[in-house]
Amino acid sequence: NMIKEDWAVISWAAKWMGDDKTVMYEDTRNRKSFRDDKKILEKLWKLLDEADIVLTQNGKKFDNKKVNARFILHGMEPPSSFRNIDTLTIAKKHFGFTSNKLEYMTNKLCSKYKKSGHAKFSGFALWKGCMEGNVDAWDEMKDYNVLDVLSLEELAEKLIPWDNTINFSIYAEENVCTCGSQKLKKNGFYYTNASKFQRYRCQECGAESRDKKNLLDKDIVK
DSSP: OOOSSSSOEEEEEOTTTTOOOOOOEEEEETTSSOOOHHHHHHHHHHHHHHHHHHEEIIIIIIIIIHHHHHHHTTTTOOOOEEEEEEEEHHHHHHOOOOOOSSSHHHHHHOOOOOOOOOOOTTTHHHHHHHTOOOHHHHHHHHHHHHHHHHHHHHHHHGGGGGSSSTTHHHHHTTTOOSOOOOEEEEEEEEEEEEOOOEEEETTTOEEEOSSSSSSSSSSHHH
């Protein structure tokens, strides 16, 4: 009984990782109401439906659930299932940074793109400006969103070699590093309690990977 108006999505930005094409961006500035987010969500739905893997910062706990809420409220079906790479999850699992926020990590680890703070409109003032129809606020929202995507992509390239959540070789049907390189060098073996696998080291990013074939004789394993 405290709800006056429901929240809505006013903008989103995305790109295909490794693709040099311009970042895709949509917002509701030209809609009769900035809360009319159905059209921009239909475009986002198509992207998610096509993707095998989605890269986000805190997307597993926040963004995914938020867009799903808007999808179902607009009567949309779930997009095709996809896997997640979440830079926040990687940071918490493998590192003890002073901060795991995107702005901190990109400022420390990225050289080309660094997440920006708000320039003319600070904090909530940016969203308030967009809701009031301020053209400068909308332009800053676009710049802010686009740089978020570019800096996230560069950050992911730094962090992914430390994470082995997804075996990219399955998608390529050959041994491929998480960074996409096929320049792999044998680097000893990886052992479990009942298996032995060839281990590799990527010559470009240094990440470790392993073969899928168990090198132990079946009789020995038995």
